[in-house]
Amino acid sequence: MDWGAELWDQFDIIEHHTQWGLDLAEKYIKFVKERTEIEQAYAKQLRSLVKKYLPKRNVREDLEAKFCQYQAFLQVVKELNDLAGQREVVAENLTTCICVELSKYIQELKQERKAHFQEGRRAQQQLENSFKLLDNSKRKFERDCREAEKALLTAERLDQDINATKADVEKAKQQAHVRGHMAEESKNEYAACLQHFNQDQSRFYFLEMPQIFNKLQEMDERRTARLREGYGLFSETERQVMPIVGKCLEGMKVAAEAVDEKSDSQLLIELHKSGFERPGDVEFEDFSQPMNRASSDS
């Protein structure tokens, strides 16, 4: 079943449907474009969050960087930066594969569709012209027949008229003969035009338009197949980054698990232990010794 045979009288429907198909594809492209803008904005926000929480590059390595709980935090932040990068990859791939390539393809199809409909309209025009020729030749034949009939009746009337001269009768018969001949020629021309038109009409309905409609159907099916591919890329693009997203998440998990509370509290000891002994007992100071000595001297 094809449009050429089944929808031979649905030129407008085919025109409308193929336009609808192109509009749907452009609607999808617009949808994807807006999705990529959301992805880019999301990635941008994640990146500025990351920037805010990562220390400045040229800051000297200070003590806090030595604690594994701080290193883990930085690692989590860095992995989030990589996640943001993957959102950018999604946005870029959606742009390239759908917004750019599918868009370009749809522009080509628009031209192709336009050409098919131009061809269709040209064929319609030709058939209309052929019909006009037919109609004119038919009208001429009808008119000539009426004239010939009138001339014949005039000749017959004069022939019966006793007052008519022989010359008048002969002239009227001559006239009727000429008119009859002209009608005969118009008939032949009309018959030729009719044959020509019927050939044209048959070619129009059974060859030209079916071919154009079938080309449009084939084009519309190609567009649909390409749209299916475009739909598929929407999830495929996302699926492609999943292994790297998984690695980022794994990296965050590993960073978290590397936090060892014992090691950090030992590090504090290593960094700040003075090595001094704790103070011992305060000794007794015997201020009575000089007195006792003085006392014993006496």
Place this chain on the structure above:
Amino acid sequence: MDWGAELWDQFDIIEHHTQWGLDLAEKYIKFVKERTEIEQAYAKQLRSLVKKYLPKRNVREDLEAKFCQYQAFLQVVKELNDLAGQREVVAENLTTCICVELSKYIQELKQERKAHFQEGRRAQQQLENSFKLLDNSKRKFERDCREAEKALLTAERLDQDINATKADVEKAKQQAHVRGHMAEESKNEYAACLQHFNQDQSRFYFLEMPQIFNKLQEMDERRTARLREGYGLFSETERQVMPIVGKCLEGMKVAAEAVDEKSDSQLLIELHKSGFERPGDVEFEDFSQPMNRASSDS
């Protein structure tokens, strides 16, 4: 190795480090909070994109909805809505597990830390008071020794003085005896204070402060362990939604693959086929028949 023994003289360091630890946890909570805001904004944008491309609920089911290429588009849009929902789940879980629960835990630790340092300062104050008592008793002993010595020298001087009366000598000796007795009492009191202080000091450095520092270390390690858990939740929350995200992507893929270009172009035929035959040949209209009849009548 513990802080109580190794960092006995690093009160300030321990105070600073435990505060740094709480600050790091709060910094992490703030980071997560900002992340959830980004996720919520992202989800909101995706949802309004979806709303824009889904037809209004109460619109009558029109012809275009019958074409599988349009159904697939709607399905892709709907799956994106579910993806947005998963970003909301991530935001909610991050809020609950990290922003709310970890935050609450950190508030409790702040109170606990404050109590430990109050206890430490109280112990310090007690030791200082004990030292003041020791110092005062030592000064009194020194002063009393000096007075006793002076009284003894005065008595000895009068004893050697030929002009002194016996009463004067006796009075001076009495005085020296009293002073000597007072110095003896001060000595005993100083010795008692010294013993008391040495007990206090030993208890302070070997028992009280080590216990406080160890409690702070234990608290700091608990906080670090909880922070590790919090870091882990960051990726875990993301990982939890991955199966549903995977299902959404699978749903998009299935929707895309369901697009069948042949079926859509057949549907157009079913919807719009008129069933009429294509026009046949136009028949010849013989306007010359009346003329021929008239001609044959004659």
